[in-house]
Amino acid sequence: MSERVYLCALSDPITDRSRYEKLKPEFEKQGIVLELSPLLEKDLPAPTKADDFNKALRSGRYSWIVDVSGGNLANLVLPYLDYEAYQSGSTYYAAFSDGTCIVNALAARAHKKAMLFPIWNQTDFGQTISLFKTRKMPTTIEPMNQANPMPRHGRIFGGNIRCFLKLAGTDGFPDLSDGYLLLESSSANWNAFRSMSAHLAQIGALDSLCGIILGRFNVLERQAQGRENALRLMAAYLDSLLIDSVDFYRADGIGHIANSQGIWISAGKPLLKQGHSPFWQSEAGKESVSQKTQEMPKPGPVQKPIGASPTPPRKQGNDHHRIKTNPEVNNMTGNNGETSKNKPHSYTISTGDVYITPFASSKKRQ
Numbered sequence: 001m002s003e004r005v006y007l008c009a010l011s012d013p014i015t016d017r018s019r020y021e022k023l024k025p026e027f028e029k030q031g032i033v034l035e036l037s038p039l040l041e042k043d044l045p046a047p048t049k050a051d052d053f054n055k056a057l058r059s060g061r062y063s064w065i066v067d068v069s070g071g072n073l074a075n076l077v078l079p080y081l082d083y084e085a086y087q088s089g090s091t092y093y094a095a096f097s098d099g100t101c102i103v104n105a106l107a108a109r110a111h112k113k114a115m116l117f118p119i120w121n122q123t124d125f126g127q128t129i130s131l132f133k134t135r136k137m138p139t140t141i142e143p144m145n146q147a148n149p150m151p152r153h154g155r156i157f158g159g160n161i162r163c164f165l166k167l168a169g170t171d172g173f174p175d176l177s178d179g180y181l182l183l184e185s186s187s188a189n190w191n192a193f194r195s196m197s198a199h200l201a202q203i204g205a206l207d208s209l210c211g212i213i214l215g216r217f218n219v220l221e222r223q224a225q226g227r228e229n230a231l232r233l234m235a236a237y238l239d240s241l242l243i244d245s246v247d248f249y250r251a252d253g254i255g256h257i258a259n260s261q262g263i264w265i266s267a268g269k270p271l272l273k274q275g276h277s278p279f280w281q282s283e284a285g286k287e288s289v290s291q292k293t294q295e296m297p298k299p300g301p302v303q304k305p306i307g308a309s310p311t312p313p314r315k316q317g318n319d320h321h322r323i324k325t326n327p328e329v330n331n332m333t334g335n336n337g338e339t340s341k342n343k344p345h346s347y348t349i350s351t352g353d354v355y356i357t358p359f360a361s362s363k364k365r366q
């Protein structure tokens with residue numbers, strides 16, 4: 001039986017057809033049937049896009065549903081996805097970049113793994129074909145410094161740092177306890193990386209990890225004048241935010257780069273109790289969203305916040321909750337107190353990327 005793959009776009013509408021047109025001839029050579037969503041290039045309401053995904057999922061026709069989109073809109077569909085159908089079916093979902101939030105939410109709420117993989121930046125389709133046929137992706141993860149080797153069955157979460165943070169405070173954010181957090185980014189510079197890393201620390205996401213995996217950070221690596229410098233700076237800053245020491249790893253092949261490797265995001269559980277019953281469990285949810293939009297509930301709040309007390313600092317005394325300045329970093333990144341508005345590779349976080357979430361209480365590993 002040949003593999004059958006459905007291409008969808010749950011984030012921004014596709015404007016560059018090369019993201020998917022190059023795939024069909026390659027797949028046909030290998031006997032893989034490729035079907036395209038009719039909505040790939042359309043800017044439609046989130047319930048409509050989710051309905052397209054859910055119909056493909058429930059049909060049982062596809063071994064894979066692969067997202068070829070990216071951008072900003074992926075989290076809009078989260079309340080309308082059929083998590084039960086994903087859990088009970090044999091179909092796997094794969095996405096990257098903005099799709100990070102969907103991949104992690106599916107893995108957590110459906111307790112079934114999903115694939116972080118950018119099919120749109122592949123030029124050599126060998127690993128893509130192998131993934132679809134074998135469900136396996138050989139991913140290179142190497143220890144940094146004196147880190148312990150990665151366990152074969154380590155629980156891995158995360159992906160794009162900005163898009164993973166879209167799940168903060170929602171019932172799609174996974175419980176990261178004793179897991180490994182993967183981070184990567186195309187556009188984050190040094191300031192954006194520090195801001196988003198601090199956000200992860202403030203919601204308690206770094207409190208109970210076994211390790212942090214650093215994928216590619218395109219802009220930051222250019223800004224730091226090389227991958228090695230960037231790795232050293234990122235690991236040092238993340239370490240300053242941690243309550244307990246963790247192992248650091250590098251994944252040089254995962255990111256917004258040509259022929260990026262993929263990685264399975266582990267089946268998990270939500271950190272928070274789900275605040276409302278999934279729409280698709282209702283009778284109305286079994287009908288087409290396009291026909292029943294008036295019955296669509298608005299996304300509800302979670303039942304409880306991520307905690308009520310601030311995360312205690314790692315260091316006490318005169319260093320109480322203070323991050324030391326680093327002259328070398330300041331010189332390297334041009335962070336000398338002057339405005340960086342017009343400097344190359346500057347990165348601005350828009351209001352749409354700001355997520356206000358209560359501080360988390362910490363949990364130390366025993």
